[in-house]
Every structure is written in structure tokens, then in C-alpha cells.
Amino acid sequence: MQDLVALESLSTQDIESLLDLSQNMAEILDRPIKKVPTLRGKAVVNLFFEPSTRTRNSFELAAKYLSADVINVQQSGSSVEKGETLWDTARNLSEMAVDGVIVRHQVSGVPQQLADILDIPVINAGDGSHEHPTQGLLDALTISQAKGSLAGLKVAIVGDVLHSRVARSDIHVLLALGAHVVLVGPPTVLPESYEELGVEVTTDLRRALSDADAIQVLRLQKERQNSGEIPSLWEYRLRWGITSQTVSWAKPDAVILHPGPQNRGVEIDSDILESSRSWVLRQVRNGVAVRMAVLFRLLGGGRGDE
Amino acid sequence: MSREQTGWVIRNVRVIDPFRDVDSIEDIYVKGEEIGEPSLSTDYSVVDGRDLWLVPRLTDMHVHFREPGFENKEDLLSGSRAAAAGGFTAVCTMPNTFPTIDIPSLVQWQRDQAKNIGLVRIFPIGAISKGQEGRELADLYQMACAGAVGFSDDGHPLRDARIMRAALGYSTTLGRPIIQHAEDPALSEGGVMHEGSVSQQLGLPGIPEEAESVMVWRDVELAGLTGGLLHVAHVSAQGSLEALDYAKRRGLRVTAEVSPHHLFLTDAMIREWNFKPVTKVNPPLRPDGTRQLLIQAVRRGLIPVIASDHAPHHQDEKDRPYNEAPFGISGLETFIGTILGVFIVDGLLDPLSLFRLVTVEPHKVLGLEYPGLTVGAPADFTLIDPQAKWVVDGKKFYSRGKNTPLEGTWLQGRPVATMVGGQWTMRDQEVLR
Ligand SMILES: [Zn+2]
Numbered sequence: 028m029q030d031l032v033a034l035e036s037l038s039t040q041d042i043e044s045l046l047d048l049s050q051n052m053a054e055i056l057d058r059p060i061k062k063v064p065t066l067r068g069k070a071v072v073n074l075f076f077e078p079s080t081r082t083r084n085s086f087e088l089a090a091k092y093l094s095a096d097v098i099n100v101q102q103s104g105s106s107v108e109k110g111e112t113l114w115d116t117a118r119n120l121s122e123m124a125v126d127g128v129i130v131r132h133q134v135s136g137v138p139q140q141l142a143d144i145l146d147i148p149v150i151n152a153g154d155g156s157h158e159h160p161t162q163g164l165l166d167a168l169t170i171s172q173a174k175g176s177l178a179g180l181k182v183a184i185v186g187d188v189l190h191s192r193v194a195r196s197d198i199h200v201l202l203a204l205g206a207h208v209v210l211v212g213p214p215t216v217l218p219e220s221y222e223e224l225g226v227e228v229t230t231d232l233r234r235a236l237s238d239a240d241a242i243q244v245l246r247l248q249k250e251r252q253n254s255g256e257i258p259s260l261w262e263y264r265l266r267w268g269i270t271s272q273t274v275s276w277a278k279p280d281a282v283i284l285h286p287g288p289q290n291r292g293v294e295i296d297s298d299i300l301e302s303s304r305s306w307v308l309r310q311v312r313n314g315v316a317v318r319m320a321v322l323f324r325l326l327g328g329g330r331g332d333e
Numbered sequence: 334m335s336r337e338q339t340g341w342v343i344r345n346v347r348v349i350d351p352f353r354d355v356d357s358i359e360d361i362y363v364k365g366e367e368i369g370e371p372s373l374s375t376d377y378s379v380v381d382g383r384d385l386w387l388v389p390r391l392t393d394m395h396v397h398f399r400e401p402g403f404e405n406k407e408d409l410l411s412g413s414r415a416a417a418a419g420g421f422t423a424v425c426t427m428p429n430t431f432p433t434i435d436i437p438s439l440v441q442w443q444r445d446q447a448k449n450i451g452l453v454r455i456f457p458i459g460a461i462s463k464g465q466e467g468r469e470l471a472d473l474y475q476m477a478c479a480g481a482v483g484f485s486d487d488g489h490p491l492r493d494a495r496i497m498r499a500a501l502g503y504s505t506t507l508g509r510p511i512i513q514h515a516e517d518p519a520l521s522e523g524g525v526m527h528e529g530s531v532s533q534q535l536g537l538p539g540i541p542e543e544a545e546s547v548m549v550w551r552d553v554e555l556a557g558l559t560g561g562l563l564h565v566a567h568v569s570a571q572g573s574l575e576a577l578d579y580a581k582r583r584g585l586r587v588t589a590e591v592s593p594h595h596l597f598l599t600d601a602m603i604r605e606w607n608f609k610p611v612t613k614v615n616p617p618l619r620p621d622g623t624r625q626l627l628i629q630a631v632r633r634g635l636i637p638v639i640a641s642d643h644a645p646h647h648q649d650e651k652d653r654p655y656n657e658a659p660f661g662i663s664g665l666e667t668f669i670g671t672i673l674g675v676f677i678v679d680g681l682l683d684p685l686s687l688f689r690l691v692t693v694e695p696h697k698v699l700g701l702e703y704p705g706l707t708v709g710a711p712a713d714f715t716l717i718d719p720q721a722k723w724v725v726d727g728k729k730f731y732s733r734g735k736n737t738p739l740e741g742t743w744l745q746g747r748p749v750a751t752m753v754g755g756q757w758t759m760r761d762q763e764v765l766r
Contacts, residue, residue: 035534112652134654135536136608143607155656156536195536220530 030142030149031321033158034199042164042203045320049168052323053316055092066095069126069326073099074117075152076132081287082152085311086129086161089318095326098125113137114144121145127326130154135192148325156190161321162286163196165313167204169306170241172313173282178205183235183277185267186245186294187256189216193286197243198226211235212245212267215256232267236276244269244285247294260293269295274304282306339376340364341755343716346382350389351689352696352705361387363712366755370708385749386717388688389710390703392423394695395487395512395566395590395640396665398455400446401439402431407645407733409443412665413452414766415643415732417758419665420748422713423454425640425699428465429488435460435471437479444480452758452766454713456482456699461500461511465489470499477507482699485512487566490548492518497552501561508700510564510588513552515573516616520544525656527600527617535604537655540617546572553580556587564698565589567642569616571623574630581635588698590638591627593671594662594738599624602738610651610658612738614644632681637694641668645734663734667725669717670744677719678745684719716750723747731764 028041037045055061071090073083083099090097102116117128127148130138135155142149153159171177182201188194188210198221201208209227210217211234219228229235236242251257264270269283283295283305291297300307341363348359362369362377398412407415409426416424426443428434434443440457447455459481463469465488473484484500491497491513500511521544526532528539549565553576556563563580565573568589580587594614599621602612612618619627630636644661651658672691676682696703704710725742727735751759758765 112649113654114652132654134656136655139607140609140654143609154536156538158536189533190536192536195534218533220533223530224534 028324031160031325032138032142032149032151034160034163034196035158037203039203042200045164045317045324046168046171048320048324049164049313049317052319053168053313055319056312056316061092062094063092064094065323066090066093066326070096070098070124071127071129071322071326072120072125073097074102074120074128074130075100076102076113076130079131079153082131085314086152086318089315090322092315093319093322095322114141117141117145121147127322150321150325153192155192156195157192158196159192160196161314161317162193163200165310165317166197166243166284166286167200168313168317169284169310170282172309173306174240177201179207180240181207181209181238182241182243183209183211183239184243184245185232185235185269186212187216187247187251188212188245189218190248191245194245198224202226209235209239213257213263216251232273233276236273239277239281241282241284242269242274242277244283244295246286246288247290264293268293269299271296271298274299284310286310339378340369341380342377343380343382343387346385346387346716348387348706349684349688350705351685351693352389352703353707354685355705356683356685361706361714363752363755366712368706368708368710368712382716384718384720386684386719387714388717389692389706389714390423390696391421391691391715392695393421393641393643393665393668393691394425394638394699396424396426396643397429397645397661398426399430399645405647405733409446409455410450411731411733412643412645413447413450413455414764415663415665415730416453417751417764418731418762419668420715420717420751420759421453421665422715422751422753423456425456425458425482427458427485427487428460433460433465434458435463435465437472437475440476440479440481450766451753451756452764453753456480456701458483458485458487458512460484461486461491462496467491467493467496470496470503473500473503473507477509481509482701483510483512483564485514485566487512487514490514490516490518494551494555498555498559501555501559501563504562505560508562510562510698512564512566513548514566515545515548515552517544517548520547525613526603527619529600529620531600531603535608537603542570542619542623543572545570545616546576549573549576553577553585553587556580556585557583561586563587567592567595567616567640568627568636569595569619569623571626574626574635577630577635588638589636590640591631591636592642593639593664593668593675595619596624596628596631596675597671598738606738608655610653610655611736611740613655613658613660614662615660628675628681631676631690637690638698639672639690640695641665643732645732646736647733648735651736661734661736662738663727663730663732663736665732666730667737667739667744669748670723670746671739673719673746674744712755713753715748717746718749719746721745721747721749
């Protein structure tokens with residue numbers, strides 16, 4: 028493993044070993060003194076072309092707990108306006124003896140394109156509607172902590188799957204670990220071709236949630252209403268919202284996940300978020316652990332096993 | 334083109350002349366600018382044509398040479414050189430330049446420039462609407478008088494059915510086709526590749542085939558209403574083929590073209606190229622099922638023309654995130670290798686049938702005359718080595734556009750010499766001006 032661009036391209040073995048390492052990192056986070064010297068002297072760049080304080084902070088903390096130095100570069104607008112291309116920006120950073128680049132971009136494929144031109148590791152922190160691999164890993168880690176193992180579990184991914192990079196990474200990691208995945212949401216934002224990969228695709232929330240062991244609730248972007256893909260947030264909540272009524276269709280011990288930030292009262296109700304079924308805060312904590320594991324594996328902390 | 338004193342004879346060459354429906358080994362004599370009588374004189378320079386094919390008046394009826402306005406992408410000279418290198422003796426240039434080719438003087442200007450360059454015959458396409466804005470008809474008649482051989486708002490689909498109806502009505506009075514880039518912008522907006530399993534799995538915004546086919550169906554109905562001459566550019570959708578079939582059954586004056594990349598490549602290339610925008614083209618590369626149907630449609634004559642849609646771009650523009658890069662493939666210099674690969678290597682068409690699609694058929698669509706290789710005809714032909722195996726290297730293109738998804742691909746068959754009006758424009762991959 029040279030880069031982490033997409034979970035789709037990882038082997039099951041790679042995924043399992045990253046999750047084992049993440050579990051170790053999660054235990055470090057439980058210690059009173061979290062900082063370990065593993066990446067001392069290494070520098071990583073958070074190169075964010077799309078604002079996301081949560082993900083950026085999570086990567087930054089992960090790097091700092093491993094004693095790496097972190098530079099934050101926030102760029103907005105298209106690269107074209109700036110004259111300097113995004114590849115120039117990345118090449119310049121790489122010349123400054125940086126050891127790794129964490130990249131977030133609104134266009135699918137940019138981390139892959141960067142990985143093809145840079146010699147240093149590239150970590151995808153979310154690209155367009157493509158993938159968000161550390162999110163996929165932290166979701167898998169969270170479900171496995173709750174349930175022991177993913178094999179044979181039924182996991183429902185609810186909402187705007189078509190535009191969700193989280194859903195794509197979730198699908199690959201969950202399939203690799205033997206879960207049964209169901210996608211459910213409005214017909215306009217449901218990528219039906221995932222059936223080719225053995226994923227169940229339905230618009231029927233009740234069918235998707237029956238016997239589910241875990242429910243991943245996706246954030247609904249308000250722009251879906253402007254683009255004509257849904258009639259209203261209220262209609263959406265009525266048919267695909269996770270409420271005390273709809274959640275009762277799932278198994279009694281089903282766990283609820285959400286990648287955040289949540290639109291309370293739209294895709295999920297507050298009482299569900301705050302119930303004992305909700306693992307959303309654990310997701311946030313696991314996010315740091317997973318990112319520590321990824322940085323450790325890619326930035327020279329590896330044990331030569333790749 | 335200046336008159337040469339000595340003539341040429343191409344000996345023992347396999348002449349594939351769709352204009353005369355001939356496929357046989359012959360000697361072809363060139364005297365001055367024209368095809369000459371067979372002669373025993375020793376004044377002729379001899380070219381050994383054994384193992385080569387000779388095809389007259391190879392024509393690409395859909396190219397973008399970008400001049401005036403976008404000379405950083407291509408200009409009439411670099412485009413003409415690319416055409417000569419690709420084996421073409423005639424091309425039709427699309428009018429989406431800046432300014433748009435929408436008045437007779439600009440049509441005339443392009444033809445004058447082409448004459449000075451002298452590498453390829455340029456038959457300009459004029460705009461359908463003023464400024465290609467889709468609101469008011471351009472002066473089609475005067476552009477036709479100045480030499481425009483067809484009309485298109487290519488790059489900007491003509492969405493207003495009323496203007497399309499008017500244009501098709503006018504086409505009946507001019508004998509020149511209305512060439513539509515069929516795409517319903519409401520369905521394609523924001524899309525960057527074919528909408529299907531690959532786009533869904535890569536998370537790239539898709540363009541459904543129906544964005545094209547709903548407009549082809551509409552235009553076919555309007556061709557029925559007006560009796561107009563409709564030519565559908567770069568067909569790439571299954572529904573469009575149904576519409577063409579329907580037009581054929583009704584006996585409408587509807588023709589179509591397909592681009593080599595839609596016959597040779599699929600949307601799986603976007604994944605193979607790791608999001609590099611060399612694969613980004615409009616209409617987009619389609620899945621294999623559609624590609625197979627397009628090949629069948631060519632074989633049964635439903636699509637009578639193959640045209641490159643040569644769309645060069647500057648490297649800096651193509652070198653962007655996928656969503657931001659412009660659409661287009663630089664296609665002139667890989668054309669022959671691609672179509673030979675699709676149809677000849679696999680035995681799907683004989684050479685005479687294949688070359689109809691790039692010679693006599695585009696002439697029919699555009700109302701152009703060429704008699705074939707008969708004495709007195711302009712000496713426009715291409716020598717092709719059908720066995721030559723070569724690797725595509727965009728850096729070696731004469732075109733300014735190096736953007737090709739075929740980079741590094743082995744092709745079989747390539748042009749080895751091109752002659753226009755009795756003058757060699759290319760020999761052994763070397764363009765002679
Ligand atoms: Zn077009």
C-alpha cells in the first residue's frame with residue numbers, strides 16, 4: 028500500500044490489517060497520555076480544496092498524536108482561477124520535503140490523479156462523490172466494535188447514495204468484510220447499478236430496515252431540493268427519515284451511524300441520535316484512530332509487511 | 334496548387350474506389366493536378382504500391398480546427414497538417430470558433446486560408462443560428478453561396494424546436510444538411526461521462542444516453558414535418574439508432590455519423606485511465622453493449638458516415654480535475670488505424686464497404702461531387718499500409734491537441750502517403766509543408 032485513495036482498490040487483507048491497527052490506535056486514545064513518538068520528524072500537509080473542519084481536525088489530531096508536524100493548506104475556488112494548477116500546488120509541497128499529503132477535493136478522482144504524479148503517499152480525505160476511505164474504515168470499525176464482526180450482518184445505507192462518497196467507501200469495506208448491504212433512498216438518487224456488485228437496492232425503507240443490524244444514515248444535502256431530485260425536506264423525512272417509528276422496523280439491538288454533520292429532523296430525529304442505539308460519537312473517536320492507523324501505515328511507521 | 338511537370342505512377346496498388354465501386358489491383362497515373370491516362374512514357378516517377386491500398390478523397394466531415402479564436406488549441410495550419418498526417422484529403426470544419434462562422438465572409442476567409450495552406454481541402458460548415466445562440470437563423474443561403482457545405486451549431490445543441498424547424502425548412506432550398514449535435518441540456522447538465530454503472534461507481538456525474546436520443550427523436554419528427562435534410566452528428570445512443578431506423582422506414586432525408594472512439598472504446602476507459610481527462614469527450618464513451626450496436630448499425634448501413642469529431646485542446650486545459658477539463662479527443666491521426674482495427678482486422682466489413690463511410694457517403698450527405706479515380710479527376714488519394722503495426726504517441730501528433738485516450742495503444746494500419754491535387758502532402762508520416 029503506497030497511497031490510500033479508494034477502499035475499492037484495497038484487498039480484504041489490507042482492510043483487515045488497517046482495522047486491526049485502528050483498534051490498537053483506539054486503545055492508545057484511551058490512555059491518559061496519548062502522544063506516541065512514531066512519526067517524529069515527519070511532516071504532513073492537509074490540502075483541503077473544500078472546507079471541512081471536522082475531517083481536517085480529525086486528521087490533524089491523528090498526525091499530532093503520532094508526533095508528526097502538520098501544515099494546513101485551505102484553498103477555495105477552482106484551481107483555474109488561481110492560474111497555478113492544483114498539480115503545481117501539490118508538486119511544490121512535495122518539493123518542500125513533505126512526507127505525505129492528505130487531500131480533500133470537490134471533484135471525484137483528484138486524489139488518484141495526485142497519487143499518479145507524486146512520489147509521496149496521498150491520503151484521500153474525500154473526493155467529490157467518489158470515496159471517503161477513512162470514513163468507510165471508521166464506520167466498519169464502529170460496527171464491528173458494536174457487533175463483534177461484520178460477517179453476515181445486514182447493514183442499511185439510507186439516503187442520497189448517488190452523491191455520497193461515504194456510501195461508496197462503506198459499500199466496499201462492508202462487502203469485503205462479508206456484510207449484506209442494502210441501499211435505500213429516493214429513486215432519483217439511488218445508483219441501481221450497485222446490484223451488479225451484489226448489493227440490494229430498494230426505495231422501500233421498511234424492506235431495507237427489516238432485520239437490519241446497523242443503519243448508516245446519510246446526510247441530505249439541501250441542494251437536492253433545488254436540483255429537482257426531491258420535492259421537499261418534509262416529504263423526504265416522511266418517507267426515508269430515521270424516526271422512532273421507522274427504526275422500530277430494524278432489529279431491537281440495531282446500531283445507528285451517521286457520518287455527520289446531521290440535519291436533525293430531516294434524515295434523522297434528535298431522540299434517535301441521542302438514544303443508546305446511536306454510535307455517532309464513537310464514530311468521531313474512531314475517526315481519529317483510523318486516521319492514526321493510516322498515517323502510521325503509509326508514512327514509514329510500517330513494519331515492512333507490505 | 335501549382336502544376337508539376339513530371340507525373341507520378343503508383344504501380345500495382347490495390348485501388349479501393351467507392352466512388353466507382355472498384356476494388357482491384359491497378360496502376361494509377363497522376364498528371365499535373367489530375368488523374369492521367371495510362372502511359373508508357375518514362376517521365377513518370379514510380380511509387381511501388383504493392384501491399385498498399387489506395388483510396389480516393391478520404392473525407393472527415395466533422396473536425397474542429399479552432400481558428401479563429403482558439404489558436405492555442407489548433408489552427409488551420411496545424412489542423413491541416415494533422416489531417417494530412419491522418420491520410421485525409423478533405424475535411425469539414427465546425428463553426429464553433431470565435432467569432433463563430435456565421436456570415437459568408439468568414440466562410441470565404443476559411444476557404445482562402447485553406448487554399449494558401451494547400452494541405453487539405455477544407456469545406457466549411459456554417460452556423461445554423463447567429464452566434465450559435467439558438468435564437469435567430471443565420472444567413473444560411475449566403476453562407477452556402479460562399480461555400481458552406483452544411484450547417485451546425487455543434488458544441489451547442491439547437492434546443493429550440495421552432496428554430497430547428499425553420500433551419501430544416503431552409504435546408505430543402507439549399508441542398509445542404511442541418512448537422513445537429515443532439516443533446517438535451519437539461520438531461521446532460523453537469524455530466525462528464527456516460528451515466529451507468531461506471532459513473533455510479535466512480536461517483537462522477539453522468540450523461541444518460543437519453544439526453545441524446547430524445548433530441549434525435551424530436552429532430553426526426555421535425556425532418557418529417559419539413560422534408561428537411563437532417564444529419565445527426567456523432568451518434569452514441571441506442572435510442573438514437575431506433576429513431577434513425579424509424580426515419581429510414583418513413584423514407585425521411587435523415588443521415589448520421591459515428592466517431593471512431595465510440596466504436597473502439599467504452600466507458601470502462603475512464604476507470605482504466607484513473608480519472609485522467611483524456612477520456613473525457615462529448616457525447617461520452619458508452620458501455621460495450623451500445624458500442625456493439627453502433628458497430629452493427631454501421632454494418633447494416635443505418636449509420637452511413639464515420640467522422641472523427643477531432644477536438645484538440647491545449648495540454649494545460651486537459652490537465653485538470655475531471656469535472657473541470659474540456660470535452661474532446663484529438664482524433665485525426667488515429668482515425669484510420671482505429672476503424673481498420675474495428676472493422677477490417679475482425680472481418681466485419683470488406684475494405685470497399687468500410688471506405689464508403691469516409692468517401693462517397695459524406696459526399697452524398699453534403700451534396701459534394703467527386704467522380705472517383707477517372708481520368709481528369711482531381712488527384713486526391715491516400716496510400717494506406719493495412720499491415721503496419723504502430724503505437725500511438727500523442728507527442729508525435731501534428732495536431733496541437735495531444736489529448737488521446739489511445740496513447741500507448743497498438744493499432745494496425747496507417748496512412749503512408751497523402752496526395753491532394755497532384756501534390757504529396759504527406760509521405761512516410763512526414764507532412765510536407
Ligand atoms: Zn458535437
